[in-house]
Amino acid sequence: MMSAWLDDPIRARRFAVFSASRRGWWSLWIFAVLFVLSLCAELVANDKPLLVKFDGQYLTPFIQFYTETHFGGEFEAEADYRDPYVAELINEKGWMLFAPVPFSYDTIDYENPGSPPTAPSARHWLGTDDQGRDVLARVIYGFRISVLFGLALTVASSFLGVAIGAVQGYFGGRVDLYGQRFVEVWQGMPQLYMLIIMAAVITPGFWTLLILMTLFAWTQLVGVVRAEFLRVRNFDYVRAARALGVSDGVIMWRHVLPNAMVATMTFMPFILIGSVTTLTSLDFLGFGLPPGSPSLGELLNQGKNNLQAPWLGITGFLTIALMLSLLVFIGEAVRDAFDPRKVVL
Amino acid sequence: MSDALLHIENLRVQFRGHEQLTDVVRGVNLDIGAGETHALVGESGSGKSVTARALLKLLPESAAVSADAMRFAGQSVLDADAAQLHALRGGGVGMVFQEPMTALNPLHTVEKQIGETLTLHQGLSARRARERTVQMLERVGIENPQLRLGAYPHELSGGQRQRVMIAMALANSPQLLIADEPTTALDVTVEAQILQLLSSLQRETGMAMLLISHDLGVVRRVASTTSVMREGEIVESAPTARLFNQPQHEYTRHLINAEPTGSPAPIADGARELMRAEGVDVNFVLKRSLFGKPTVSLKAVDDVSLTLRAGETLGVVGESGSGKSTLAQSLLRLVPLSAGVVEFDSQRMDSLSAKDLRPLRQDLQIVFQDPFGSLSPRLTVAQLVAEGLAVHRRDLDADARDAKVEAALREVELDPALRHRYPHEFSGGQRQRIAIARALVLQPKVVVLDEPTSALDRSVQAQVLDLLKRLQVQHKLTYLFISHDLKVVRSISHRVMVMQRGRVVEHGDTEAIFTAPEHPYSKTLLAAATDRDLHATDVGV
Numbered sequence: 001m002m003s004a005w006l007d008d009p010i011r012a013r014r015f016a017v018f019s020a021s022r023r024g025w026w027s028l029w030i031f032a033v034l035f036v037l038s039l040c041a042e043l044v045a046n047d048k049p050l051l052v053k054f055d056g057q058y059l060t061p062f063i064q065f066y067t068e069t070h071f072g073g074e075f076e077a078e079a080d081y082r083d084p085y086v087a088e089l090i091n092e093k094g095w096m097l098f099a100p101v102p103f104s105y106d107t108i109d110y111e112n113p114g115s116p117p118t119a120p121s122a123r124h125w126l127g128t129d130d131q132g133r134d135v136l137a138r139v140i141y142g143f144r145i146s147v148l149f150g151l152a153l154t155v156a157s158s159f160l161g162v163a164i165g166a167v168q169g170y171f172g173g174r175v176d177l178y179g180q181r182f183v184e185v186w187q188g189m190p191q192l193y194m195l196i197i198m199a200a201v202i203t204p205g206f207w208t209l210l211i212l213m214t215l216f217a218w219t220q221l222v223g224v225v226r227a228e229f230l231r232v233r234n235f236d237y238v239r240a241a242r243a244l245g246v247s248d249g250v251i252m253w254r255h256v257l258p259n260a261m262v263a264t265m266t267f268m269p270f271i272l273i274g275s276v277t278t279l280t281s282l283d284f285l286g287f288g289l290p291p292g293s294p295s296l297g298e299l300l301n302q303g304k305n306n307l308q309a310p311w312l313g314i315t316g317f318l319t320i321a322l323m324l325s326l327l328v329f330i331g332e333a334v335r336d337a338f339d340p341r342k343v344v345l
Numbered sequence: 346m347s348d349a350l351l352h353i354e355n356l357r358v359q360f361r362g363h364e365q366l367t368d369v370v371r372g373v374n375l376d377i378g379a380g381e382t383h384a385l386v387g388e389s390g391s392g393k394s395v396t397a398r399a400l401l402k403l404l405p406e407s408a409a410v411s412a413d414a415m416r417f418a419g420q421s422v423l424d425a426d427a428a429q430l431h432a433l434r435g436g437g438v439g440m441v442f443q444e445p446m447t448a449l450n451p452l453h454t455v456e457k458q459i460g461e462t463l464t465l466h467q468g469l470s471a472r473r474a475r476e477r478t479v480q481m482l483e484r485v486g487i488e489n490p491q492l493r494l495g496a497y498p499h500e501l502s503g504g505q506r507q508r509v510m511i512a513m514a515l516a517n518s519p520q521l522l523i524a525d526e527p528t529t530a531l532d533v534t535v536e537a538q539i540l541q542l543l544s545s546l547q548r549e550t551g552m553a554m555l556l557i558s559h560d561l562g563v564v565r566r567v568a569s570t571t572s573v574m575r576e577g578e579i580v581e582s583a584p585t586a587r588l589f590n591q592p593q594h595e596y597t598r599h600l601i602n603a604e605p606t607g608s609p610a611p612i613a614d615g616a617r618e619l620m621r622a623e624g625v626d627v628n629f630v631l632k633r634s635l636f637g638k639p640t641v642s643l644k645a646v647d648d649v650s651l652t653l654r655a656g657e658t659l660g661v662v663g664e665s666g667s668g669k670s671t672l673a674q675s676l677l678r679l680v681p682l683s684a685g686v687v688e689f690d691s692q693r694m695d696s697l698s699a700k701d702l703r704p705l706r707q708d709l710q711i712v713f714q715d716p717f718g719s720l721s722p723r724l725t726v727a728q729l730v731a732e733g734l735a736v737h738r739r740d741l742d743a744d745a746r747d748a749k750v751e752a753a754l755r756e757v758e759l760d761p762a763l764r765h766r767y768p769h770e771f772s773g774g775q776r777q778r779i780a781i782a783r784a785l786v787l788q789p790k791v792v793v794l795d796e797p798t799s800a801l802d803r804s805v806q807a808q809v810l811d812l813l814k815r816l817q818v819q820h821k822l823t824y825l826f827i828s829h830d831l832k833v834v835r836s837i838s839h840r841v842m843v844m845q846r847g848r849v850v851e852h853g854d855t856e857a858i859f860t861a862p863e864h865p866y867s868k869t870l871l872a873a874a875t876d877r878d879l880h881a882t883d884v885g886v
Contacts, residue, residue, distance in 0.1 A: 236713040237720055240783070242679055243677055243709070245704075245706030246736050247736075254721070254732075
């Protein structure tokens with residue numbers, strides 16, 4: 001599969017340039033490992049056991065719902081496995097296996113000695129926040145939601161931006177003129193304030209926030225894609241295709257878009273970085289994801305409010321710095337790989 | 346020959362690509378005496394330009410240059426330090442490039458371009474440099490040099506730009522002028538003027554000239570000694586007259602014989618009229634008023650009428666900017682018509698909508714000049730050739746389509762087994778064959794050939810022309826053949842149309858126009874094109 005993909009000589013050269021950039025290559029691997037780990041966050045940090053042996057049966061409480069009565073308790077609600085009473089019930093007839101971090105992002109640890117926020121300890125490796133929640137668990141879930149949100153926003157805004165830029169550039173003339181003026185007016189709107197105002201009107205959630213931010217982020221790619229289409233539409237091979245009677249849609253897709261994709265691919269990692277940063281800053285200001293969601297911006301805000309607990313601010317800072325640095329390194333390597341001056345055939 | 350002005354022994358240049366070394370120049374020996382004109386001839390990729398650039402150490406860092414000796418005026422160039430090189434470039438050796446538009450800095454005025462070399466090398470004051478610049482411009486035949494000092498390159502014509510380039514190269518009275526394809530980008534009439542200018546300047550100053558060209562006509566006219574290069578080696582070197590009259594090497598003979606000759610196959614009597622255009626105008630709007638009304642427009646094609654009979658070739662000749670290509674593209678409705686009627690097979694096609702036009706596209710095909718630009722670099726040959734089939738022959742399944750593609754490639758003498766490769770793996774001539782196959786696969790009736798051979802080497806040109814003639818007879822094709830190269834047009838066209846500034850100035854049978862042109866412009870054009878041959882016989886005798 002990989003070797004077939006690399007059959008294309010341009011692609012093979014680009015891949016070679018990318019992998020030759022050691023910093024980008026290693027950043028990609030580190031980022032990939034971190035991202036895969038965070039995708040399996042439920043297996044890494046969870047307040048429900050991964051596996052329970054009870055009464056000769058194997059149970060998986062982190063996916064399945066079991067009531068406390070199932071284990072011989074009293075309530076018809078979901079079992080609270082961290083409750084010493086429930087733990088004792090289960091341990092009598094079997095055992096429990098917890099995730100490496102036995103807390104989820106919203107688990108409030110009432111058993112923890114001291115008043116939150118508590119400093120890092122053997123029980124909470126990165127300490128707890130001001131509501132007694134495990135910081136490490138929140139970082140893992142926060143990393144995941146940041147990256148996923150960034151990716152979704154990048155894909156959605158790139159898709160819109162490429163489509164609109166393509167139409168403007170390919171048809172030119174009046175379409176382009178009005179399109180460009182609209183883009184300029186749209187870009188002139190103060191994005192952050194618009195989002196804050198909108199957040200006051202509707203309750204922001206993951207999807208509403210994504211749609212709102214896509215509305216403002218799509219303009220980033222229009223310029224480059226439009227320029228590329230304007231340039232390529234007068235190439236002889238596009239003329240030749242028109243002389244063959246090929247329709248505009250097919251010409252745009254087959255002949256022009258591949259040219260514009262180089263610019264798009266070069267921009268994409270940086271759009272991703274921008275998206276992650278925007279989400280973090282909204283969360284920091286309190287206009288982002290709903291309260292209680294694991295978010296790096298919210299962690300930073302807690303760090304600001306609890307200067308006596310430096311582990312909050314330092315953890316937030318280091319996580320964001322690491323994530324953005326990795327993405328920048330990857331982005332630079334991708335940019336070099338698509339640089340025609342470095343990839344000569 | 347150690348007293349030669351330029352002495353090169355066993356020059357080798359290698360380019361470091363990724364993972365491999367490519368030999369570009371392999372052991373070239375060259376001696377140029379003072380005042381001599383030495384021509385380096387060869388097809389593209391033979392290493393001519395690289396040899397010249399190696400002299401001035403102008404090659405990129407990826408090039409490894411070595412030589413047993415490389416001396417200019419008794420001084421070794423190989424181990425020259427930065428200061429000596431500086432004195433050499435633009436001082437002892439001047440250089441004229443092929444494309445004056447890109448070789449001149451678009452942001453500098455003529456005065457600045459020429460004055461720069463003067464202040465750099467001779468340390469002249471601004472006022473003295475200006476005087477000298479005016480002198481130089483006068484000498485290269487630029488009218489009103491005082492007024493032209495402030496002009497930017499884009500305000501000059503191609504010929505004027507090349508004259509400015511020459512003035513720049515000559516500003517410091519070099520002993521050697523390297524002219525790298527100095528006339529290739531120019532029209533024939535301008536080419537003749539520039540060649541004349543170069544030889545008269547050479548006579549006046551007594552400098553030597555290294556002329557690099559692929560055009561034997563130019564070489565034959567100007568050079569005293571000619572070296573033929575192939576694949577990085579000089580295969581033959583002799584006084585020009587002897588080289589042309591008694592070529593020793595087989596490759597030299599091949600090059601000389603590659604000049605296009607022959608005439609088109611006669612067409613059947615009473616062939617029906619296939620395409621007709623009347624009063625075609627194409628205007629390009631340059632400026633609009635505030636309310637979108639065109640205020641300034643350019644008439645690229647002005648009231649042109651033509652007919653094409655089935656199976657014939659109509660040649661369209663003219664200099665660049667005369668509207669040849671625009672005319673052809675407007676006939677195919679690739680450029681909108683401003684006025685006029687175009688009929689194909691007695692059907693009006695100027696008023697059809699894009700959708701109604703689509704079925705007609707199958708019958709009307711076009712082959713472009715630049716085989717590197719007209720093939721999408723990201724599609725395989727099979728995909729490229731099959732593209733039209735996907736539009737017009739939806740009845741075919743994948744296998745039938747593939748069979749058609751194979752047949753078309755065989756038709757243009759390409760190995761169908763290569764059809765899964767990408768265009769960049771093919772040579773210029775092969776690419777042009779692919780472009781022809783793409784047009785042919787639809788079995789068109791009319792093919793517009795827009796300078797199909799201009800980007801090719803002479804010997805490849807001859808092969809492509811033969812192919813086109815054979816295909817025309819086999820498939821009863823009708824050609825509209827556009828070219829600035831009169832020899833090529835003569836060898837393939839039944840009738841010829843001469844265009845100047847968007848208008849047809851003369852129109853008639855090929856032989857009639859070539860033997861007895863009537864319009865003064867046709868006469869100049871023909872004179873410029875055949876001038877070289879006249880001179881060549883002078884030299885030859």
